[in-house]
Amino acid sequence: MANLEVNLGPLKLKNPVLAASGTFGFGEEYASFFELEKLGAVIVNSLTLKPKQGNPPPRIAETPAGMLNSIGLQNPGLEAFLEKDFPRLKSLNAAVIINIAGDTEDDYLTLARELSEINGILALELNLSCPNVKEGGIFFGNSVDVMSRLISKVRRACRLPLIVKLTPNVTDIVELAEAAESSGADILSLINTLKGMVIDVSKRSPLLGNITGGLSGPAVRPVAVRMVYEVYRSVKIPIIGMGGISNLDDALQFFLAGARAVAVGSANFIDPYTIPRLISDLQQFMESEGLHSIDEIVGAAQR
Amino acid sequence: MANLEVNLGPLKLKNPVLAASGTFGFGEEYASFFELEKLGAVIVNSLTLKPKQGNPPPRIAETPAGMLNSIGLQNPGLEAFLEKDFPRLKSLNAAVIINIAGDTEDDYLTLARELSEINGILALELNLSCPNVKEGGIFFGNSVDVMSRLISKVRRACRLPLIVKLTPNVTDIVELAEAAESSGADILSLINTLKGMVIDVSKRSPLLGNITGGLSGPAVRPVAVRMVYEVYRSVKIPIIGMGGISNLDDALQFFLAGARAVAVGSANFIDPYTIPRLISDLQQFMESEGLHSIDEIVGAAQR
Amino acid sequence: MLAKARVLRNEEIVPGCYYLQLEEWQIARGSLPGQFLHVRIVDNIAPFLRRPFSIAGAFPDSGRVDIIYRIVGKGTELLSRLGKGEYLDCLGPLGTPFSPARDIAVSVLLAGGVGIAPLLFLARILSGEGKKILVYYGASTSGELLPLKEFLPKKAEVFLATEDGSAGYRGLVTDLFESTLVAGTRRAEIFACGPKPMLKILAQKNRYWGYPMQLSLEERMACGIGACQGCAVKVRSEDDKTGYLRVCREGPVFDFQEVAW
Amino acid sequence: MLAKARVLRNEEIVPGCYYLQLEEWQIARGSLPGQFLHVRIVDNIAPFLRRPFSIAGAFPDSGRVDIIYRIVGKGTELLSRLGKGEYLDCLGPLGTPFSPARDIAVSVLLAGGVGIAPLLFLARILSGEGKKILVYYGASTSGELLPLKEFLPKKAEVFLATEDGSAGYRGLVTDLFESTLVAGTRRAEIFACGPKPMLKILAQKNRYWGYPMQLSLEERMACGIGACQGCAVKVRSEDDKTGYLRVCREGPVFDFQEVAW
Numbered sequence A, B: 001m002a003n004l005e006v007n008l009g010p011l012k013l014k015n016p017v018l019a020a021s022g023t024f025g026f027g028e029e030y031a032s033f034f035e036l037e038k039l040g041a042v043i044v045n046s047l048t049l050k051p052k053q054g055n056p057p058p059r060i061a062e063t064p065a066g067m068l069n070s071i072g073l074q075n076p077g078l079e080a081f082l083e084k085d086f087p088r089l090k091s092l093n094a095a096v097i098i099n100i101a102g103d104t105e106d107d108y109l110t111l112a113r114e115l116s117e118i119n120g121i122l123a124l125e126l127n128l129s130c131p132n133v134k135e136g137g138i139f140f141g142n143s144v145d146v147m148s149r150l151i152s153k154v155r156r157a158c159r160l161p162l163i164v165k166l167t168p169n170v171t172d173i174v175e176l177a178e179a180a181e182s183s184g185a186d187i188l189s190l191i192n193t194l195k196g197m198v199i200d201v202s203k204r205s206p207l208l209g210n211i212t213g214g215l216s217g218p219a220v221r222p223v224a225v226r227m228v229y230e231v232y233r234s235v236k237i238p239i240i241g242m243g244g245i246s247n248l249d250d251a252l253q254f255f256l257a258g259a260r261a262v263a264v265g266s267a268n269f270i271d272p273y274t275i276p277r278l279i280s281d282l283q284q285f286m287e288s289e290g291l292h293s294i295d296e297i298v299g300a301a302q303r
Numbered sequence C, D: 001m002l003a004k005a006r007v008l009r010n011e012e013i014v015p016g017c018y019y020l021q022l023e024e025w026q027i028a029r030g031s032l033p034g035q036f037l038h039v040r041i042v043d044n045i046a047p048f049l050r051r052p053f054s055i056a057g058a059f060p061d062s063g064r065v066d067i068i069y070r071i072v073g074k075g076t077e078l079l080s081r082l083g084k085g086e087y088l089d090c091l092g093p094l095g096t097p098f099s100p101a102r103d104i105a106v107s108v109l110l111a112g113g114v115g116i117a118p119l120l121f122l123a124r125i126l127s128g129e130g131k132k133i134l135v136y137y138g139a140s141t142s143g144e145l146l147p148l149k150e151f152l153p154k155k156a157e158v159f160l161a162t163e164d165g166s167a168g169y170r171g172l173v174t175d176l177f178e179s180t181l182v183a184g185t186r187r188a189e190i191f192a193c194g195p196k197p198m199l200k201i202l203a204q205k206n207r208y209w210g211y212p213m214q215l216s217l218e219e220r221m222a223c224g225i226g227a228c229q230g231c232a233v234k235v236r237s238e239d240d241k242t243g244y245l246r247v248c249r250e251g252p253v254f255d256f257q258e259v260a261w
């Protein structure tokens, strides 16, 4: 039987298919469909230091082959998470990666430090698509300097494998990827959502309560695959690819472009069995192609 | 009857629906479906100084709710265009806007100067999604400095209304739009294509001959509408909106976001009658809503 | 649960409004009034998201589950093309159902438009429990009113309102209800579903009337199961703090006092 | 032109391969062998682009236009679900047709797989002009071979090849043709359509054989009418310069000497 295990630098996964942050809650809901231990890992909803209410509704808009969301990082905050959600998630035998977000460097650092103390966390994923309130709202992930400083500090504050999730809303994704690598990231996640909006023509106003939202789903896949392809050529650390994956063919595009693992986001909403099906299709694919490890095809489309 | 005329600064159009550059050839093919004089204007294929062969095939890939193209600016060059294509286009009574592209500043300047001498051209559109060979391949549209310098020079070299077409593959579209305005652009076109790629899984290689291509179609519409919405707030010059428009509702999203005219691209490939139908639907809409001019709803969704 | 439900019937009953009967035994057995199905209309990327519809009836003995829907966009338009014998991908039953009080014998069901759907299911169940059912049902014009006889228990009393007066009371259904009301004289509880403005008016007025009242709300959904936080509705807790709850999980049925309009 | 063509028949004739008969009088009257239709499979955004298919037959007297297609992906899969009486949005006839020489009495039609489609149309027309028709037709296995009798004029002579030898000659159809060839003894012209590797081999060999030869090529298309430059094929002019021509406009039929492989 083909071996689905992968090593992403310091992070060892039983298989390379993850649930993307924000699309899988804290796992509970999907546990009624299948056993969470099947997953490579669950990347939980972005967690902030204090509880966050999130944005006013509507928060969801359908778009051609995709969707916009403006959840606004609604989450119970670190304390409640550690008390309630985390133990439940662990009791469901999920491999857990915690995605963290903040308004200031200090937020990230406190989260990283405190989560470092907790047993049973596989890795941290830094969500950099957040505006830095101290620097006038510039996004952590949009500026090489702001990002690099943050990553270096978090790197020192925490002993867990560090995944940095890059935003695609930038001129040069390669420059940011390289900076993340040299600031101490162990792994890169690509991509977060593209910034977009829908206007409700009948109301002559933006549809989302928050005006703009993040575009995800099959529509963005060509952008995501391109970014993985470009980043793979210029960094040495492993990449988790995501953006519009819903089946084996989609996932293989990412592996061939250079991702060593993939994450499934919006597709979970369409079919809750997307991830377990993808894992078993991948297993079958590897067997029929005689692959011993997914590494054999990672980056194979590079030329 | 509702008046469809619009003024985009110095550019007066009989209606606000244009054919987007690169998707309408030099007009000839569509002239067998309807009279080109119906259109607000035809923005022709990007024109370069010398003839350009374009990229190796395949040049087209279908994507979810969209497509990638890597035509690579194939065109006959200025001389042949002026000799053959332009007179034919004029004889079809089309209002003509010329989109120009170059590898160097000099290319753009020569094109702008020579086209300024020609009668019957409504405006020039600067395609900035081209790498500047002299500056090591950085895209004209990605850097405020490189772009601003180019626009200022072209501005001085030409007496025609100057449209600047921005690329969406940037961190801050507003910054670029403001720079284009202050360098002398009369009008902005948003958006060009998003950079993407598709991998042919069966061949384990990029599908397009050129590896990457430009994403267009309904998939990108949320990104395009958002950029028009953001740019409208910060510049005074008029905007031509485009990206995934195929019907009245799509076009209205752009008008409400802040575009004073729209252009239709990929949708022409799906239904060659898209533009004339959109014009008559728009006319009907304005009449049933009692609008005297499209200006009455431009930017109405801003809040 | 996720299931392929077979279409038994899918017919336009009044212009623009369809009655869809499905066969799916597990869903039929598990459903309670107020819950909904989240359906995937085509096995394709357009439309991308699932669509939520209230369960208008569930019959454990025949495996039947009903939905009543109005065509408003691409998804419902495609749904209307689904033929008998074809299959519909359904996630459900989802959400928190109505929770009628044991000891209140009179149930007022107040609906605007297609909001009647979940109340039809509720009426059947409550009637089976021996309760008295009063249905207040409004639409903009008579052509939009569903033929309720087909769906309601015989004993239910129906009061109609249309905005143009083409059937029943001329005006809003909330006004009709108010006009028939001798506040406080009768112990009853209200279950309502319809457009947001109607529910908002009801909630405001009921602060004076003082009935127990449950509302079924709508919000745009992605997952439908509680994972994405997409279907947020603003609520106010007893200590007057606001926050968001999920229409798909804590809802779609909420106590009227909970909702922060 | 753009037209809605009514489906007369849409049936699987060999596994994975469908025969589609359409009724559209103007297209039926205007079509020539080698031209194609660019069809929009659903009135929806998925799949987004049109799909090109060669015209396998056009009958001006009955308004019928035929297509033969193999299921390879989502578009053709959806096309196969189209039922009799439904309509298909067709753009066409498009492209430059085959241009047979007046004075050559023998026509060799050389096809691999579903590449036979445009040649069936050509055979009927050429046969009507009194020409002798030799059809060389190859596939990987006999199960993939279309029942040519149904489509070809009676007088046409057919030579089959399968790669596994399950029918006719064992091997490539190009080899079969070569093996029956006494070069230069006969005046004939060749029309070929099939997978690119097959056409490439043919083009190379024909430099020695020296027949007039026209090839029908495929390339991914967007507009189908010549506007987007998407369907580029590399060609070599007489002075050995290369450039790109459009499969949808200058093609799909090209002289074998023109194509730069």
Ligand SMILES: Cc1cc2nc3c(=O)[nH]c(=O)nc-3n(C[C@H](O)[C@H](O)[C@H](O)COP(=O)(O)OP(=O)(O)OC[C@H]3O[C@@H](n4cnc5c(N)ncnc54)[C@H](O)[C@@H]3O)c2cc1C
Pocket: A061, A062, C036, C047, C049, C050, C051, C052, C053, C054, C055, C067, C068, C069, C070, C071, C072, C073, C074, C075, C076, C077, C114, C117, C118, C217, C218, C219, C220, C221, C247, C252
């Ligand atoms: C819990 C619940 C129960 C519902 N029950 C019924 C019912 O019994 N009968 C009925 O006719 N309708 C019901 N609706 C509304 C129904 O979901 C929408 O009419 C439907 O989703 C519209 O889809 P569309 O593609 O036709 O419209 P479009 O406008 O094209 O849909 C675009 C997007 O907006 C969403 N959307 C549009 N309107 C609504 C809405 N009112 N509520 C939530 N999402 C919306 C769609 O789901 C989709 O994601 C219910 C909604 C909810 C939340």
Ligand SMILES: Cc1cc2nc3c(=O)[nH]c(=O)nc-3n(C[C@H](O)[C@H](O)[C@H](O)COP(=O)(O)OP(=O)(O)OC[C@H]3O[C@@H](n4cnc5c(N)ncnc54)[C@H](O)[C@@H]3O)c2cc1C
Pocket: B061, B062, D036, D047, D049, D050, D051, D052, D053, D054, D055, D067, D068, D069, D070, D071, D072, D073, D074, D075, D076, D077, D114, D117, D118, D217, D218, D219, D220, D221, D247, D252
């Ligand atoms: C001039 C011409 C004539 C053709 N005639 C026939 C015919 O008579 N019978 C037949 O079965 N097929 C024919 N083809 C090929 C046919 O167009 C493709 O098989 C079809 O487009 C595949 O669509 P799909 O959605 O099933 O496949 P997918 O692979 O899902 O399609 C994805 C995209 O790739 C394009 N594509 C995939 N394969 C091809 C191909 N071989 N050529 C061009 N585009 C392709 C599709 O059009 C679409 O844009 C012809 C192609 C051309 C260019």
Ligand SMILES: Cc1cc2nc3c(=O)[nH]c(=O)nc-3n(C[C@H](O)[C@H](O)[C@H](O)COP(=O)(O)O)c2cc1C
Pocket: A020, A021, A022, A023, A045, A046, A069, A071, A073, A099, A127, A165, A191, A192, A193, A215, A216, A217, A218, A220, A242, A243, A244, A245, A263, A264, A265, A266, A267, C222, C228, C230
């Ligand atoms: C509803 C929703 C909520 C999301 N929330 C988060 C989040 O909290 N943190 C984060 O880093 N990414 C978040 N994302 C982004 C996803 O993790 C993922 O990067 C993106 O959706 C692309 O993948 P997809 O196309 O498979 O959905 C969210 C996406 C969606 C659709």
Ligand SMILES: Cc1cc2nc3c(=O)[nH]c(=O)nc-3n(C[C@H](O)[C@H](O)[C@H](O)COP(=O)(O)O)c2cc1C
Pocket: B020, B021, B022, B023, B045, B046, B069, B071, B073, B099, B127, B165, B191, B192, B193, B215, B216, B217, B218, B220, B242, B243, B244, B245, B263, B264, B265, B266, B267, D222, D228, D230
């Ligand atoms: C096949 C194709 C070729 C294009 N060529 C050009 C071009 O030469 N110059 C240019 O400025 N934009 C070009 N574009 C971009 C379009 O003008 C337009 O900005 C973009 O496609 C978004 O609009 P749409 O989604 O309606 O297609 C091209 C687009 C397509 C699809």
Ligand code: FES
Pocket: C220, C221, C222, C223, C224, C225, C226, C227, C228, C229, C230, C231, C232, C246, C247, C248, C249
């Ligand atoms: S729709 Fe996802 S939480 Fe309700």
Ligand code: FES
Pocket: D220, D221, D222, D223, D224, D225, D226, D227, D228, D229, D230, D231, D232, D246, D247, D248, D249
């Ligand atoms: S497909 Fe557009 S030019 Fe041929």
